[in-house]
Amino acid sequence: MTLDPALAARLRELARPPGPLLAAIDLDGTLAPIAPAPELARVPPETLAVLERLAARAHAAIVTGRDLAAARALVPVAGLEFAASHGLETSWPSAPAPDRAAELDALADAVAARLASPALRVERKARSVAFHHRAAPALAEPLRAALAELLPAGLRVQPGRLVLEALPEGGGKDAALLALAARFRPRALLALGDDRTDAPMFRALRALRADGARTLALGVSGGAETPPEVVDACDALLEQADVTAALAALAAALR
Numbered sequence: 001m002t003l004d005p006a007l008a009a010r011l012r013e014l015a016r017p018p019g020p021l022l023a024a025i026d027l028d029g030t031l032a033p034i035a036p037a038p039e040l041a042r043v044p045p046e047t048l049a050v051l052e053r054l055a056a057r058a059h060a061a062i063v064t065g066r067d068l069a070a071a072r073a074l075v076p077v078a079g080l081e082f083a084a085s086h087g088l089e090t091s092w093p094s095a096p097a098p099d100r101a102a103e104l105d106a107l108a109d110a111v112a113a114r115l116a117s118p119a120l121r122v123e124r125k126a127r128s129v130a131f132h133h134r135a136a137p138a139l140a141e142p143l144r145a146a147l148a149e150l151l152p153a154g155l156r157v158q159p160g161r162l163v164l165e166a167l168p169e170g171g172g173k174d175a176a177l178l179a180l181a182a183r184f185r186p187r188a189l190l191a192l193g194d195d196r197t198d199a200p201m202f203r204a205l206r207a208l209r210a211d212g213a214r215t216l217a218l219g220v221s222g223g224a225e226t227p228p229e230v231v232d233a234c235d236a237l238l239e240q241a242d243v244t245a246a247l248a249a250l251a252a253a254l255r
């Protein structure tokens, strides 16, 4: 497929000296097409190959709601950094998030019992619990109501594409991006993402632009599922099918 020439030009502009460049890249819906269930998601081999080239020529980080172990398993590429669990787990040393395991377990059980629907998919991650209602979008409202009632103090609800996730306060992809920027001092930054959690990362990018960095926030379209926050906060939208080509163009321009 051919990349939109205007987008290709923006990527070349990002890749020009002075560097270094930092690419902060979401996983599900961005590198991996959205799958019917989280365990079915895969990053295509050609995308992994492009990430390997990119990681050899720039700082590249996977910034994701997946937990660290799952993200590393899905993107087994040397040289990548990871900000996982919505920024609560990082591949570099950072202050550990509070351990809320017992409360997350209890919440998972209580919500599952309340909704009593085989279509609800409960995914217990290292630092959070995600309630997926992709198989039954009508569960959204009862799920929201159940979480409003059952959520313990100190946990927050993060909405995503046909998922509501309960996790400890703190983290966030904006904080993850700023931590990466402080670590690598990039002169150019690319952020790529498709969901509500990516919008704060895009807005953090704009703050770095005001400080003189060259930045590009690319929203990845999920069609009708694309949240308005993503459209508002990004510089341009691209199709998920074009993400690999965009990253390949960036890697080629960095050579």
Ligand SMILES: [Mg+2]
Residues within 6 Å of the ligand: 026, 027, 028, 029, 030, 193, 194, 195
């Ligand atoms: Mg995503």
